Amino acid sequence: MLITVGIVNIKCNPSLKRELITDLTEMCRGVQHPLRGLFLRSYLLQCLDASILSDSLDDPYCSLEESVSFILTNFSEMNKLWVRMQHQGHSRNKQAREMERKDLRLLVGTNLTRIAQFESITVDFYKTKVLPVILGQIVASQDIIAQEYLMDIIVQVFPENFHIATFDQLMNTLTLLEPKVLVCPLLCNIINRLGSYELQSRKKNEASTIQLNTLNWPNIVCDDSEGKNLLEESLELLLNPRHNEAEPNIAISLAVEVAQLLLRTRREQVSAFGLTAIDVAIVYQTLINLSQHLLGQKCCSLINYFLSSSAVLISLLLHDGAVNDNFLANEILLLLNQPLDPNSLLSGDFSQLSRSPRNNSGFSKTLVSQKVPNEAICTIQQILEMEGFRKLSNLLDPLYLRRMAKHVIYSALEQNHYDQNSETSSRLSSEAVLKGLFGIIQILIKPADDLSYRSLANRVTKNESSEEILEELNALAGVIHLIGPEPRHKDVDLTFKLLKLAYDSLLPGGQAVIKICFPALIFETVVLLKAYRNLLKDKSYEEMSTEEKQEWDQKVYVTVDFCHKLISQLITFDSLETALRCYLDCTLAIDMVDFNKRDSLTYEFLSQAIYLCEERIRDAKAQPNALLSIIACLLDLRNLKADDHATLRLQCTRSANRLLRRSDQTKLVANCALMHWHSTPRENDAPFVLILEESKDKPECCQANGTEVVKCLDRARDLAQDCMDTNVRVQLFIDLLNINSRFRTDGCSEVTDERLQNLLDTVDTLMQNADLRDKQMCFNATYYDNTLAYLRNKKVAEKRIFSGLKIPIDMAQREAS
Numbered sequence: 001m002l003i004t005v006g007i008v009n010i011k012c013n014p015s016l017k018r019e020l021i022t023d024l025t026e027m028c029r030g031v032q033h034p035l036r037g038l039f040l041r042s043y044l045l046q047c048l049d050a051s052i053l054s055d056s057l058d059d060p061y062c063s064l065e066e067s068v069s070f071i072l073t074n075f076s077e078m079n080k081l082w083v084r085m086q087h088q089g090h091s092r093n094k095q096a097r098e099m100e101r102k103d104l105r106l107l108v109g110t111n112l113t114r115i116a117q118f119e120s121i122t123v124d125f126y127k128t129k130v131l132p133v134i135l136g137q138i139v140a141s142q143d144i145i146a147q148e149y150l151m152d153i154i155v156q157v158f159p160e161n162f163h164i165a166t167f168d169q170l171m172n173t174l175t176l177l178e179p180k181v182l183v184c185p186l187l188c189n190i191i192n193r194l195g196s197y198e199l200q201s202r203k204k205n206e207a208s209t210i211q212l213n214t215l216n217w218p219n220i221v222c223d224d225s226e227g228k229n230l231l232e233e234s235l236e237l238l239l240n241p242r243h244n245e246a247e248p249n250i251a252i253s254l255a256v257e258v259a260q261l262l263l264r265t266r267r268e269q270v271s272a273f274g275l276t277a278i279d280v281a282i283v284y285q286t287l288i289n290l291s292q293h294l295l296g297q298k299c300c301s302l303i304n305y306f307l308s309s310s311a312v313l314i315s316l317l318l319h320d321g322a323v324n325d326n327f328l329a330n331e332i333l334l335l336l337n338q339p340l341d342p343n344s345l346l347s348g349d350f351s352q353l354s355r356s357p358r359n360n361s362g363f364s365k366t367l368v369s370q371k372v373p374n375e376a377i378c379t380i381q382q383i384l385e386m387e388g389f390r391k392l393s394n395l396l397d398p399l400y401l402r403r404m405a406k407h408v409i410y411s412a413l414e415q416n417h418y419d420q421n422s423e424t425s426s427r428l429s430s431e432a433v434l435k436g437l438f439g440i441i442q443i444l445i446k447p448a449d450d451l452s453y454r455s456l457a458n459r460v461t462k463n464e465s466s467e468e469i470l471e472e473l474n475a476l477a478g479v480i481h482l483i484g485p486e487p488r489h490k491d492v493d494l495t496f497k498l499l500k501l502a503y504d505s506l507l508p509g510g511q512a513v514i515k516i517c518f519p520a521l522i523f524e525t526v527v528l529l530k531a532y533r534n535l536l537k538d539k540s541y542e543e544m545s546t547e548e549k550q551e552w553d554q555k556v557y558v559t560v561d562f563c564h565k566l567i568s569q570l571i572t573f574d575s576l577e578t579a580l581r582c583y584l585d586c587t588l589a590i591d592m593v594d595f596n597k598r599d600s601l602t603y604e605f606l607s608q609a610i611y612l613c614e615e616r617i618r619d620a621k622a623q624p625n626a627l628l629s630i631i632a633c634l635l636d637l638r639n640l641k642a643d644d645h646a647t648l649r650l651q652c653t654r655s656a657n658r659l660l661r662r663s664d665q666t667k668l669v670a671n672c673a674l675m676h677w678h679s680t681p682r683e684n685d686a687p688f689v690l691i692l693e694e695s696k697d698k699p700e701c702c703q704a705n706g707t708e709v710v711k712c713l714d715r716a717r718d719l720a721q722d723c724m725d726t727n728v729r730v731q732l733f734i735d736l737l738n739i740n741s742r743f744r745t746d747g748c749s750e751v752t753d754e755r756l757q758n759l760l761d762t763v764d765t766l767m768q769n770a771d772l773r774d775k776q777m778c779f780n781a782t783y784y785d786n787t788l789a790y791l792r793n794k795k796v797a798e799k800r801i802f803s804g805l806k807i808p809i810d811m812a813q814r815e816a817s
Helices: 002-012 014-028 034-047 064-087 091-103 105-116 123-141 144-157 160-165 167-174 183-203 225-239 277-298 300-317 326-340 380-384 387-393 398-419 431-444 451-463 466-480 492-509 511-535 546-572 576-592 598-616 622-636 642-657 662-676 706-721 726-745 753-768 775-797 811-816
Strands: 256-258 261-263
Touching: 002 014, 002 034, 014 034, 014 064, 034 064, 034 105, 064 091, 064 105, 064 123, 064 144, 091 105, 091 144, 105 144, 123 144, 123 160, 123 167, 144 167, 144 183, 160 167, 160 183, 167 183, 183 277, 277 300, 277 326, 300 326, 300 387, 326 380, 326 387, 326 398, 380 398, 380 431, 387 431, 398 431, 398 466, 431 466, 431 492, 466 511, 492 511, 492 546, 511 546, 511 576, 546 576, 546 598, 576 598, 576 622, 598 622, 598 642, 622 642, 622 662, 642 662, 662 706, 662 726, 706 726, 726 753, 726 775, 753 775, 775 811
Parallel strands: none
Antiparallel strands: 256 261
């Protein structure tokens, strides 16, 4: 009631404002009950609104300094009452009182909000008259709840330029807070607000106002001195204990060199008087994020510095030097992920387990909520060259190290996807970078007989399925495709050295790694072989001198021998079908490169493929497909000797005749006829087999031999006739009709119209006696109709062929009639 009367008197007689405000303030001192006094002073502050407490410097009745002095006095008294609430009542009700105090904290913080609303307050006035009083009250309260909340309110309500001018005061106050105060959220808040202010200034093209006192740090590779000052000042809290009690029995000095930086802390007291390991990780995440926003593409060296510092600090905070806490391990993963893919935090790819629960009051908008520019994201090469990245990752246990290795692989693949059309490359084009990568992902390659890996495998199987593990190995195989410069012929020697390094790193991985990753390694080696051909465009093999030829031959031979070694490993672990396909790919690549042992090595690789098909591959379905691939490969060879080609043709024909099922024998023997007749695909006419390299000239190794073609076709017809299944026999005869018509179109005079007519009549007879209600026979009828349509079109387009054929009507027309 007296406050209400006083406010009315102030408004009626402004000249008495100063005296009445002083009387009201002194009157409130008479109420010392914490809860009642708190609400009474809150009511007084509400009544003294902006019309009474002026922020004008020229107000004769109540100046700005007097208004601020009153609010600071009221804040001091309210803070004391608020802190005294913890001592009211029985000790068993302490938790309930703490909850009540947290609910009433806004009453105390409103005082600071009112001061921040005074527009006439200058930076100097805030620095000399306002902040020292507030910080003094905070430190003197010696209360955890009060210190955490009030420090956070200071950061939130006052402008950024005030914080810039008083940054050293804020940092010094953080070191004086109670041991159990959570400094990490406060420090992150300050850093983020200053970073946001700097970014906004840059967007407005304003000169940066961040001019903090530079500490005596070692040289850091960083061109932005302002950002460097801010980041260095932010580190000060991490490098010193919060209290300086002289206790020589427990205080020890630890000197650790991190980028020529001497860190001093206390092992026993660090958890009580300094930041925890989780706090260190979170603060460094904020620092790295800030450096990415402020420095852009120049931030990588500073990030390496931060990672090194955090690794040393976290290791000092751990008792046994290993990370056993899941919360800490997740924060370290977030820290390691920050330079690779900081924007994944926005999409929730990583769970921020320990960050949100540690906020006692609302954070200001952090820089993490803003997307990091693409130029500030470090490439995989820069990451792998960072010593700090390796130091920090070594702190993780195998399970979390495995998660980190997976993310490095996925980031490398994703960066390569986005960098294909840009000037920057994310390819692994140096030996140091590749060694760094395999050093990090070695946890994914370790053999199963490793004891540490066994315990890891037991833990993995509980959380991950075999499909997920297979996905990891496939991603590992994908990284192999990033090895070497692009294009390969830019530096073939370096590419080969890198591929050998990958082989040495992957070989200890055992069966699973070899089966999945070696095919990719073989593919890259085949690409390297094809790159040798590009090197011969400027100077052919015949134009080389004798010494150049010897050097060239040795270089190509070593690469081919490396291919053979890789394929042998696949065969060792019974990956036979993959090994056969790799043999064929290598055969085609060898045939393209001009060197002295081309003929013999081409024959060797293809003969090994035939041996695999005949002796090692026993599956009745896989064997025909393998033999068909061999025939297709043989058709594409252009430089094999005629005698060797004849030997391989004969062996393929024998293998086709030794297949288990008659239907497979028929198809393969018919396809063997293609090896005796070289044909070039015509325009708008798809070839029967895939020809990888078209050539207008017939290769010397394969000339047209119509007699051998007819022998193969006759043998195939006899085999088809022996099939007991009517559906299969009909399909085989339609296949033979298509193959014969193909040879007729390509100019094989031995395949006459009479032969084609005989096949037509045979198929037509079989179709007339067939049961078209059968699903397979319906398919054969459609197949037959399409073949007849093709023959009619050819007969009309090229009258010189198929002129003597009597083509029956379609099965569909017969059914309709």
